[in-house]
Amino acid sequence: MRYFEVTFKTTPCTETVNDVLSACLGEIGFESFIENTDGIKGYIQQPIYNESTLKEVIENIPLENVSISYKAELMEDKDWNEEWEKNFFQPIVIGNRCVIHSTFHKDVPEAEYDILINPQMAFGTGHHETTSLILEELLDAELQNKSLLDMGCGTSILAILAAMRGAKPITAIDIDTWCVENSKENILLNNIENISVELGDATSLEGRESFDIVIANINRNILLNDMSFYTACMHKGSEIFMSGFYVSDIDILKEKAESLGLNFMYYKEKNNWAVVKFIKS
Numbered sequence: 534m535r536y537f538e539v540t541f542k543t544t545p546c547t548e549t550v551n552d553v554l555s556a557c558l559g560e561i562g563f564e565s566f567i568e569n570t571d572g573i574k575g576y577i578q579q580p581i582y583n584e585s586t587l588k589e590v591i592e593n594i595p596l597e598n599v600s601i602s603y604k605a606e607l608m609e610d611k612d613w614n615e616e617w618e619k620n621f622f623q624p625i626v627i628g629n630r631c632v633i634h635s636t637f638h639k640d641v642p643e644a645e646y647d648i649l650i651n652p653q654m655a656f657g658t659g660h661h662e663t664t665s666l667i668l669e670e671l672l673d674a675e676l677q678n679k680s681l682l683d684m685g686c687g688t689s690i691l692a693i694l695a696a697m698r699g700a701k702p703i704t705a706i707d708i709d710t711w712c713v714e715n716s717k718e719n720i721l722l723n724n725i726e727n728i729s730v731e732l733g734d735a736t737s738l739e740g741r742e743s744f745d746i747v748i749a750n751i752n753r754n755i756l757l758n759d760m761s762f763y764t765a766c767m768h769k770g771s772e773i774f775m776s777g778f779y780v781s782d783i784d785i786l787k788e789k790a791e792s793l794g795l796n797f798m799y800y801k802e803k804n805n806w807a808v809v810k811f812i813k814s
């Protein structure tokens with residue numbers, strides 16, 4: 534998948550302005566952000582990028598006396614994460630029980646669950662709040678012999694922890710071929726056998742048997758759009774954990790979920806990112 538890198542110059546360049554801008558960009562499909570000295574850089578999949586939607590968001594930014602300029606650049610479809618991985622991806626420990634690291638790391642802390650990830654172009658090293666929020670839920674959930682769907686699996690980090698905690702069988706799906714290839718590689722690296730990885734989107738769920746547990750870390754708009762496909766393959770008592778959105782998006786997701794027969798259990802948050810849990814009635 535090719536990505537646009539959009540460099541935003543914000544004036545004044547304050548934390549509030551950059552936070553509000555990232556929240557608004559998240560709503561139109563931007564997946565990740567890096568702070569700069571004079572603004573932020575945002576990353577969005579090429580097929581989702583739409584210049585007029587972006588202009589509209591900037592014109593309607595809910596802040597007074599702020600000016601924002603930007604420059605969009607289509608990035609090469611290559612392993613542009615490699616440098617970052619080699620230089621910045623450090624082992625991370627989640628909930629004192631799970632360590633995530635790569636094959637090139639040395640001196641990795643010991644933990645009950647040891648996950649090897651070579652992320653390449655795929656999202657999911659455990660460093661992003663949306664990933665770690667669901668990893669923490671998986672560490673607490675009862676997963677033994679539960680069938681599980683990981684929608685938007687990225688590196689399959691979530692599916693791998695679920696497998697280590699006894700979930701089976703597991704289906705991991707992603708819309709991006711890089712993620713599917715990378716998932717297969719990571720699943721092999723961790724000697725896991727009961728995860729099947731598929732290329733596809735929510736429409737590929739039609740007509741499937743139900744899952745006991747569904748996890749989906751994607752983004753607000755895709756979750757709103759695809760939630761009916763997820764609930765169609767859940768039975769009474771199935772649990773769903775969703776993340777990839779901000780605390781301020783919970784109400785709209787909750788409204789949609791309740792209209793589809795899901796009961797809200799709770800949410801948790803980290804740096805303004807949220808995970809929500811629902812159970813199907």
Ligand SMILES: C[S@@+](CC[C@H](N)C(=O)[O-])C[C@H]1O[C@@H](n2cnc3c(N)ncnc32)[C@H](O)[C@@H]1O
Nearest residue numbers: 656657664685686687707708709712734750751
């Ligand atoms: C935020 S990443 C999450 C990756 C991983 N599950 C994690 O928690 O770190 C979202 C993933 O969803 C995938 N994705 C985006 N749109 C999708 C869709 N409509 N259906 C399935 N996967 C999608 C992206 O390719 C990306 O790998």
